[in-house]
Amino acid sequence: NAGVTQTPKFQVLKTGQSMTLQCAQDMNHEYMSWYRQDPGMGLRLIHYSVGAGITDQGEVPNGYNVSRSTTEDFPLRLLSAAPSQTSVYFCASSPQGQLSRAYNSPLHFGNGTRLTVT
């Protein structure tokens, strides 16, 4: 099992450009989520999904879009990048979801994407 795979590892964008951060998991996890982590700060939840076709906003959703068309993939889209979106982005998944009810389970993290917007 590969676990949670994030691509790319690093990305530099110019202000106004768009891009998609990819997240894929091969553990059949229902729950997937995106966090951002700024220097010296904790993890802040951007968006999350409890199953295919279902997404919801987290603490800091503005400027980001998500979709969940399959159980495996949960891409994060930046439509018009801003310097304030410079951060490290982590994707995380767990078995918990609308069907499994496995709420007593840890989150599995990807290795992160370091994004710089100039």
Add this chain to the structure above:
Amino acid sequence: EDKVVQSPLSLVVHEGDTVTLNCSYEVTNFRSLLWYKQEKKAPTFLFMLTSSGIEKKSGRLSSILDKKELFSILNITATQTGDSAVYLCAPRRTSYDKVIFGPGTSLSVIP
């Protein structure tokens, strides 16, 4: 509104010291609490606590949950420089819902 508070926010200790990190939470339908260690990479899972008063141990690390007072502590005994990291806690709910992390405690262990 969910609330997760960690204290202290940062801590500097000498090797061999014992430290206690605190995590208090206010969430509806609480079911379990997660602890993670984060060095300069992705967080790594330490403990999941579901029952009050039952200590979980892994080597020099241990953790306990108090569901009545809504807090958890993470203890590290005989600290080593490799324990230097940010320690994060996150409560989980009954229903399929978002997982919010606390701000973390930054621990620095100096030789």
